[in-house]
Amino acid sequence: MMHLLLPLVPFLGTALCAQPSAPTPIAAPLRELPWAQLNFLHTTDIHGWWGGHLQEPSYSADWGDYISFAKHLHDKADADGSDLLLVDTGDRIEGNAIYDSSKPRGKFTYEIAKEQRIDLICSGNHELYKKTSSDGEFYHTVPDFKGNYIASNLDIYNPKTGKLQPLAPLYKKFTTKNQGIRILAFGFIFDFTMNANNTVIHKVADTMKEDWFQEVLQERDVDLILVFGHVDIRSVEYATIFSTIRGLQPFTPIQFFGGHSHIRDYKRFDSKSVALESGRYMETLGFMSIDGLSSGGTKKQVAVSQTPKLTFSRRYIDNNLFSLHHHSNKDGNSFPTKHGLNVSGQIDEARKSLGLSKRYGCAPHDLWVNRRPYPHKESIFSWLEEQVFPQSVAQSSRIVDGGKAIVITNTGGIRFDIFKGSFTKDTTFLVSPFTSGLRYIKDVPYKAASRVIKLLNNEGPIADMMSEQNAYLQPAEQIAAKYRPQMYSHLGQDSFVHDLHAQSPISAQHDRLFPGYTTRDDAGEDGDDTLHSEIQFYNVPNCIQASVGFDAKKDTPENVDLIYNEFIEKWVILALEYLDEKYGEEDTHAYLDGKSFTDIMTDWVKEHWDFVNAANPHKPTMPPKTISKGRTLQEPSFARTTVQALTSSDNRPIITAIGMFAIGVTFLHSSWAEILLPA
Ligand SMILES: [Zn+2]
Numbered sequence: 001m002m003h004l005l006l007p008l009v010p011f012l013g014t015a016l017c018a019q020p021s022a023p024t025p026i027a028a029p030l031r032e033l034p035w036a037q038l039n040f041l042h043t044t045d046i047h048g049w050w051g052g053h054l055q056e057p058s059y060s061a062d063w064g065d066y067i068s069f070a071k072h073l074h075d076k077a078d079a080d081g082s083d084l085l086l087v088d089t090g091d092r093i094e095g096n097a098i099y100d101s102s103k104p105r106g107k108f109t110y111e112i113a114k115e116q117r118i119d120l121i122c123s124g125n126h127e128l129y130k131k132t133s134s135d136g137e138f139y140h141t142v143p144d145f146k147g148n149y150i151a152s153n154l155d156i157y158n159p160k161t162g163k164l165q166p167l168a169p170l171y172k173k174f175t176t177k178n179q180g181i182r183i184l185a186f187g188f189i190f191d192f193t194m195n196a197n198n199t200v201i202h203k204v205a206d207t208m209k210e211d212w213f214q215e216v217l218q219e220r221d222v223d224l225i226l227v228f229g230h231v232d233i234r235s236v237e238y239a240t241i242f243s244t245i246r247g248l249q250p251f252t253p254i255q256f257f258g259g260h261s262h263i264r265d266y267k268r269f270d271s272k273s274v275a276l277e278s279g280r281y282m283e284t285l286g287f288m289s290i291d292g293l294s295s296g297g298t299k300k301q302v303a304v305s306q307t308p309k310l311t312f313s314r315r316y317i318d319n320n321l322f323s324l325h326h327h328s329n330k331d332g333n334s335f336p337t338k339h340g341l342n343v344s345g346q347i348d349e350a351r352k353s354l355g356l357s358k359r360y361g362c363a364p365h366d367l368w369v370n371r372r373p374y375p376h377k378e379s380i381f382s383w384l385e386e387q388v389f390p391q392s393v394a395q396s397s398r399i400v401d402g403g404k405a406i407v408i409t410n411t412g413g414i415r416f417d418i419f420k421g422s423f424t425k426d427t428t429f430l431v432s433p434f435t436s437g438l439r440y441i442k443d444v445p446y447k448a449a450s451r452v453i454k455l456l457n458n459e460g461p462i463a464d465m466m467s468e469q470n471a472y473l474q475p476a477e478q479i480a481a482k483y484r485p486q487m488y489s490h491l492g493q494d495s496f497v498h499d500l501h502a503q504s505p506i507s508a509q510h511d512r513l514f515p516g517y518t519t520r521d522d523a524g525e526d527g528d529d530t531l532h533s534e535i536q537f538y539n540v541p542n543c544i545q546a547s548v549g550f551d552a553k554k555d556t557p558e559n560v561d562l563i564y565n566e567f568i569e570k571w572v573i574l575a576l577e578y579l580d581e582k583y584g585e586e587d588t589h590a591y592l593d594g595k596s597f598t599d600i601m602t603d604w605v606k607e608h609w610d611f612v613n614a615a616n617p618h619k620p621t622m623p624p625k626t627i628s629k630g631r632t633l634q635e636p637s638f639a640r641t642t643v644q645a646l647t648s649s650d651n652r653p654i655i656t657a658i659g660m661f662a663i664g665v666t667f668l669h670s671s672w673a674e675i676l677l678p679a
């Protein structure tokens with residue numbers, strides 16, 4: 001192994017880029033980008049993950065790397081006369097400590113986001129829950145992306161004048177730089193109802209009837225209509241937009257970009273219209289291309305007519321340097337641009353100033369949001385229900401004095417998994433970024449209190465109301481799965497035998513791949529750039545419940561305090577009303593003086609998982625660093641995988657990058673790396 005040391009040194013310095021503590025990506029077989037006449041890079045639901053994933057090698061590239069990557073692809077487009085456009089479909093905030101632990105929230109986010117040249121950008125629902133964040137869009141993101149921020153169905157009360165106005169222009173008509181493709185673009189948000197009262201969302205169906213929308217669609221000199229939005233691509237809203245536009249423009253191609261459901265997906269509306277959705281949390285850079293469009297031409301390029309058949313192609317890129325180097329045909333030295341490096345440095349500075357690596361404890365094993373069934377010893381919800389809530393609430397004076405309580409929280413408040421190993425300030429905000437605390441109603445009859453959870457979780461009047469108001473309490477991926485039941489794994493199922501569609505060309509190699517996205521969409525199973533083995537995905541309910549001070553299986557107390565996450569207060573009060581127990585907001589009180597759930601969880605971790613400082617000498621000692629080791633990611637046999645991929649005649653579209661990168665990665669994941677590199 002030692003002879004590999006010298007040539008590998010460049011991979012270990014700043015040339016590799018990403019965040020300093022990011023794990024090294026794992027080499028894997030890759031599919032190429034289907035580059036064409038018009039190309040797109042699409043991000044959505046970034047939720048503040050500008051620094052990438054610092055515990056997951058597959059998604060370890062950061063916003064600075066994305067800036068370098070886009071620059072190289074722009075250069076490629078300029079060199080071959082094609083075009084590249086960048087799209088972001090909202091939910092850029094909430095979900096990561098860079099945003100949620102800064103004061104004011106957003107202090108770093110706007111500065112980091114604006115460094116990328118995004119051609120089309122819109123708002124998500126998370127930008128609109130609070131007045132401060134929608135005003136943040138008004139004061140920062142809209143002017144930062146002036147002319148590119150589109151708000152087709154979203155108005156704001158201007159914080160300076162108090163007058164209601166569109167947050168940004170309603171649409172945009174523009175021509176691409178190299179091909180001269182004439183594009184008409186609209187930026188939507190789904191029919192969201194839980195926004196603060198300083199914004200107004202026009203229902204999509206109503207917007208379709210508005211004069212401006214009908215008029216602008218009379219335009220005939222259009223080569224492509226582009227609808228991008230914070231909207232599930234399989235939603236009623238997008239179906240309505242598609243049928244309206246298609247009615248007015250029978251022959252014009254329509255490209256949709258969607259978001260909000262946090263999954264990878266691709267939908268075909270008709271032979272000239274498709275939709276792409278590109279995941280969440282900077283895990284995915286969506287790539288989309290179209291061949292065969294007409295164009296008005298440029299000084300260098302003659303105008304062309306639409307070809308009889310259009311070709312739409314998609315690829316979901318795993319956001320790590322192995323993929324980004326390969327798709328931009330660069331290496332560790334030639335990949336990072338000065339601009340990209342500066343932005344990576346800016347993110348590192350922000351993380352340092354927020355003290356995000358401050359360690360609170362050490363998780364003894366992984367805890368999953370969706371990858372384990374509920375209940376399960378590795379379900380994050382079982383952990384909350386059996387340990388965090390009972391043990392935290394048991395310390396309150398009402399329980400110490402002999403009181404009893406039920407605690408209810410919604411699963412959607414938990415945003416991410418906990419990985420075995422260091423639990424830091426960063427982890428806290430990834431798992432629970434929201435500021436909401438717990439509230440309670442005193443002495444609710446147990447007979448009613450114990451039935452609230454059933455009303456919140458099961459079919460019935462409350463669930464119907466939630467559905468009508470687009471107010472879901474589960475994680476976004478779970479809501480997406482409601483319309484895509486094939487996403488669910490079944491208990492006891494082997495993760496490699498879940499084959500619903502045609503066979504995968506590399507199924508014989510599945511046992512040598514490591515877990516990751518294995519997307520099935522309307523174009524088949526070849527969308528992901530990286531070949532992975534399948535990750536399991538299970539259903540979780542809207543809400544979970546813990547009993548404190550009594551055993552719900554044996555005891556039936558007369559009254560309990562009903563404690564709940566303040567985010568679900570409206571639904572808890574409605575459920576009680578349905579159970580003939582009338583309470584209003586005036587009957588509710590802040591639990592623990594309004595301490596946020598995030599702080600409650602942090603204090604629990606400090607008390608129970610801080611094995612280093614714990615007074616109890618019998619508690620196990622945790623290893624000092626377990627990032628990317630001791631996780632579920634398996635290391636593939638690179639030599640075996642690559643040789644098989646290259647020798648298989650079925651694998652012509654699959655390119656396997658071999659060479660120094662793979663060797664370097666092998667080294668970094670070897671025991672030598674652990675000995676020779678600083679921790
Ligand atoms: Zn989101």
Ligand SMILES: [Zn+2]
Pocket residue numbers: 091124125126230259260261
């Ligand atoms: Zn959303």
